[in-house]
Amino acid sequence: MLESLTYTSKLFYSENKKNVILYFITTILTVPLFLGELILTKRVIDTIQNSTSTFTYKEALLLMIFLVVVIYMNTMNASMKALSSTSLIEIGLYKKEKLILEKSSKLPLTYLEWPKIKALRERAKRLPLFELFEQWMNCIVDFTTIGSLLIILIYYKCSLVSFIIFAGLLLQFSTNKKIVKNKEKIYQKQSSSRLILDYLFNLLVQRETIQEIRTYNMSPYLKKKWKEIFKTNFKEIQKKIISGELRNILQNIVITIMNGSCVIILVIISAKSGNGAGVFVMLLKVVSQLFILLPRFSTNYSSLKSSTIRFKDFIGFLNVQEDMRGQRALPECDKGMKIVINDLSFKYKDSEKNTLKGINMVINPGEKIALVGENGSGKSTLVKIILGLYKQKDGNIDWSIGGESIKAKEAVNGARVVFQDYTRLLRPIRENIAIGDIKHLNNDKKLNRALNKAESNEYVDYLDEQIGPEFGGRDFSGGQWQRLAISRAYLNEKQLTIFDEPTASLDPKAELKAFEAFVNLSDNKTSVIVTHRLYMARSVDRIFVLEDGQIVESGSHSELMRLHGKYEKMYISQSELHG
Template sequence: MNIVRELIYITRYIFVSAYKHGSKFLVYYTLFSITTSLLPFVFIIMPKLLIEELMTTCRASHLLLIIGISSLIYTLIIMLKNYFNAKSVPCFVSFRYELTMKHWEKTMQKEFESLEDSENLDLNNRALRAVASTGQGFEAVLKKHFELLSNILSILGYGLILSKLNFFVIILIFLILSLNFFVDFRAKQYDQKLNVALSSTQRKEKYMKNIMNDFTYAKDIRLYDMAKWIRCEYETICNKIVSVQSQIMRRYLVSSIFTIVTNSIQLAIINGYLIYRVIVKSIMIADLVMFFSTINRLIESLGRCIQIVTEILKEFMIIKDYKLYMDTNPIEENKLSLDTKIISNIKFENVFYKYPNSNQNILENISTIIEKGKRIAIVGPNGSGKTTFIKLLLKLYGVTDGAIYLDGKNIQEFIPDTYFALFSVVFQDVKVLAFSIWENVSLQELNIEDKAKVIDSIFKAGLENKIKSLPNGVYTNLLKIFDENGIDLSGGEKQKLAIARALYKDAPIVILDEPTAALDPLAEHEIYSNFNTVANNKTAIYVSHRLSSTRFCDSIIVFDKGTIVECGTHSDLLERNGLYANMFRMQAQYFI
């Protein structure tokens, strides 16, 4: 695809996206552009008429009439311009928000693996620039197109006025502007090239800024005296960004100096020519004033057109990144749905997994069956592959080789949302939202009909006493981001909240990934004692380092170095005297 076809393609994509959002604001901004293009002619024609009247009959009534009509036209144009702008601005904002939501939805649809890939993260960072602000991306390009339309309409009017002059003047103007366009375009290309190379550094800067402003890092920063180190790292990143921006601005400085010099030469030649025409009496003083004003505005409009085009070309690169991001990992059609109430077994068959762009297997030849209604423990040393196994089961990762089957069908054949509905998962790293406890459990808007279910889930998870101690109960907001009276839960309370969230979802398969890691011994015992109630005859998968918690499980799968090395009940594995028995004895010695 050559550059012209690509520009047409991207332009069509922008305007089709805007039209789908709503055609009204395109109409409003078109009318805004037309009224804007008319405004300069008031200041071109009115002085000519006034000077002609002053140099001929000089009638006061005619002078007042010219001023009055001009003021009326000017007021009407300004009022229409402001009206159309006021109508269109909210539409632009809502359009940008819609594109932001589409970007987020696309991120949710992407393969989970891609969210950990640095190239995808850089592309995502560049794509976000297309919807980040009014001065970038879609909104900027649309407005610049309409500004271009306004300037073109004005240029056509200027051309009609200047048609009486020598055609040489027009040729000179376009020649100088062509040179300016070339220089400015090369500067914009240089700008885009360096910004693309800078995207990973900008992502690091954003990450470091988040660390400096995130409350969760505040204790470590103070206790470990991290401030100097973080400041040093942040300054290094910022210095690199500033260095690149300085290179870009030096290029723009050269471009602007070139433009200023060529425009000055151009104006000197044209103004000299106009004065010559007055001396030889081929044009009147009033015409000279009109031509002066028109030529200056023509040069200004043509120059602005060049800037707009180069700015649009630069923004096209950003929108191209947005479209590329949106077009990757398209949603596959003809996926199967499933009924979560009638699922049976999940089977891993000779499953291998390695990370993208890696040659090392994280999991090798994994074969096992997760039977409906069973309680299964996943244990093993750190880095043995337990978490990767869970991510494959959840279809967050895709297998490198082999397959995972749900009731005989490859899990890749199922619609992701319907497959995810099978699982209630509690990860060790619990994320709470700056909303009410109720909303953090139900993950939806407040609904009085769900109150009993929310309360039941909270009580079963062991948060009853905490909720009763709060003046607003389940309506209490978490964190102080939006509510100064918001509370911050302890690590154990967050874990219980996550368990309540999983209970509320009421999925047929429960996965607990170190759910008691942050709990005190009494709370841990409470969770273990009520595990059968929590699981509620569901299939339960329990990932743990604390082997004392595996006694209640029907089967224990032991991982080591990416493979399953043992499988059986607690008593069976102790009798085999293998890795599990060794790990169990090592932990038991601290409690005997």
Template sequence: TCQILNGIANYIPTVVAEKVSGRLSIGIHQKIARLAPIDFEDTKKLDDINKAENGKNSAYWFVFLIISIFTFYVPYFAFMGWYLFHLKPILALTILLVFLPTAATQLIRTKVFTKLEDKSAPVRREYEYYESCMVSREYFKETRLLGGFTYFKNLFTDSLRLLQNLKFKATMKTNLIELGMRIVTVCGYFCILYMLFDALMKKEITVGAFAAVFNSIGMLYGIMEEVICRHIGEIAKNLGTIQNYLNLLEMPERGGEDRELHGKLDITLDHVSFFYPGAEKEAVKDATFTINNGETLAVVGENGSGKSTIIRLITGLYSPSKGSVTYGGTDTSTLSMKSLFSKTSAVFQKYQKYQMKLADNIGISDVAFPVKEESLDDVCTKSGLDKNDSSFSEGYNTMLSREFDGVDLSGGQWQRIAIARGFYRNHDLIILDEPTAAIDPYEETRIYNEFAEIARNKTAIIVTHRLGSVKLADRIIVMKDGAVAQIGTHEELIHTDGEYARLYKAQEQWYREDD
């Protein structure tokens, strides 16, 4: 019987747990995709996500161990309990005498390690980041050249020591408790032996039964130690992290209604204010204006003036702390991210460098349709990207990653790819959020002119602190300290003694020839 149960226990958990592992990974990725983008600005939410990722791995082992327990240990204990009860009812209590003290230990371990995980998550996030600064490819040039490796190594070591110290204290506490409970268990074990010997002396059981039960109880004690200290102990240790995985699944989502917005839609901000999570100062203050359908709008201002934040509010990436953003009268907070972003494209200042082929790097912005080479040619031309350049030895099939046996590109080339990606997506609203910093002014002017062509009869927004190209816009919004300081055309604002005129005069030597 034991061999049969052992065979079942070896096969079923492995097969089932592998499938569960895949579902757990998919579950956490789908959940993260449904979270509001603002959640990724909240350090507590980032800690929760980090803890959930850790809990996902623990959940895999939890499923594996639970299946093992129910396919081998539970049937074995049930059989042994029935045998002992049939022989002498009081002997069936031996299972409880062995089980209860150890089980109590594991309950305490669960609480201790749950608290440990809450304390460990922010520290673990720190040391993982410092480790990436030392070993990741994107950091190694700067950290080596500027001598930053030792600095990050010291930060990594400090964080690791703090994490190890937290784990050491938790482990010492549970080990002391476990020692006390083991003493109780051993006492119970000797009580059982006394009961057996007493039953033998009173001839309530035979010598053969005594030997069988004595051997069975020794075996039972060993297996119980294995299941509780090794398996259930591991479950108890990881139960806190598993709860973190479940907590992430319960985290509020962005939500909103899935529906297509029809017609030519104006975008209106009505007394919009916004705070970043944990911030006391408003990033955007009482912004009120309307972007007319088909209008090209420029948003300008110095660094830190709130330009990028107000764009995230316009697109629905962030929801206002106060006020409302509406598309054709529909509040963006009532719409799902799918509805909001279905006809929106953007090129952000902090664009991504996907380690994929050139065609995939561009076509990823509109995955609803197969990538067409003629469409790639069109957007590459408009963004100043040449697939026949020597950098792209295999044209659109060139892998853009040294780590995957491909090529590395300059900052300007990556920037053009990001712009091509934004142009490629089918859109009614397109945004350029300072994407041309690594491109020379002449090429920047050409790209903005192409952008003006692409944006014809569509709503477009240019975000920049360089004012040479904003004359392409129908209107200009000037941001200062999170507030809308001015709104108007270039001609209106340049003749007004305000923030725009001040910025323009400060940069005048950059584009005097264009005037």
């Protein structure tokens, strides 16, 4: 549990030393300032009660001035604490988001697609870093204050009152601990269903999906599903809240009885001991303050326990095994990358069967190959393994450039890719292209050359134009977006070019031009195209036909046609369909 205090203290101190020190000092000062106010109040009352000369009245006046100064210092201290915490709140939010984003960027792609990791990340996002730090500081201050007040009671022979108050503290701890534990269990249980709620909500409001939802009148059904999940979650939480509040009601009744008993005992003790009015007022204030502090301390401690549970999820996510991308500059080669795959198999997490089984293939430097097959045959999965984004379950895959071996984590550094699910960046056209190689962000010549290669030369004079009507920019069609995705691939001159269904959103004429660009502009380097359009495969050196995660045929177009197998059937079927 102390790990969370150490972690947050170091984090905030490294980011903003002055504010952390100020917050720490102002928090700790609340204890001596409160005790000083308490003792000065007693002294003032005792001095007034025992005044018999002008001197004592002057002493009382001086004590009153000191009391006012202490009260003013307490107010100023609270203001300074609030001022320092404002900055730390923003730092905590920024650091949490930054750490989660950085971690996500370093995780294996399969982990990011794994529901358990997604749920863990959602729980990690629930941790308020500054609140955790603040809860620790509040608990330390409350504990110190309570301890000091109990010592005062014991000093004035009010041990029975101290015992009753301590019993009340244990009661509140026990009750609040159960309430917090039950709440956190519910939140952890509901982390997956909350992801579904967010997904359904986004479906109903995002412009990419809303048109189809309205056309088919899917909105009532999806809203109903969203409502059902929301109500189920709400009922589970409400049940725990009601149970917790019932415990709180019983606890408050007991605490009220204890409070009244302590006041009665205090009156009796003061009457018997003959203590002055100052002592009685001070002890009365001590008791009343303790019964204010006890529930506050209990609540702060319970909140701290809750936050430490979230902290475990936060640290758990940050400790997930990373898949760091290689940073070294890869060797250059005129012909590109060589890839050798031996008996490779792959299975997604939580999947019962392998997606790829016994894959054997060699892609030679400068060779153009095509991966074809029906949906679900494993083509895109194989591409991600070739890129080093997925790690194979069994078998080996070796990458080399100019005879020099490179590691799996470096393979993606040597590739330029147009994925089927390309990024639609609602930013200026310039940035959409430059994310292919960000160092060329302000190199208009290179950006325009990439646009021309992707048959998107109409944007040459509009590089700084905003995309996306949501931000007052131009609305792009699917084909326009895809040509931008192809442009960013052309900007990135690497040893391996991969097109994963890159022309799906283009009209036939633009599709043909894009494919011709793929064939002619790959700089004679290693190229892989994943496609359903088999006429595109005629121009490549070799074709690999995948079926149910296995390579069932391989060879050139003419060789595969002579086999009279799977490829020929697919090709004839498409030819008859498209004429």
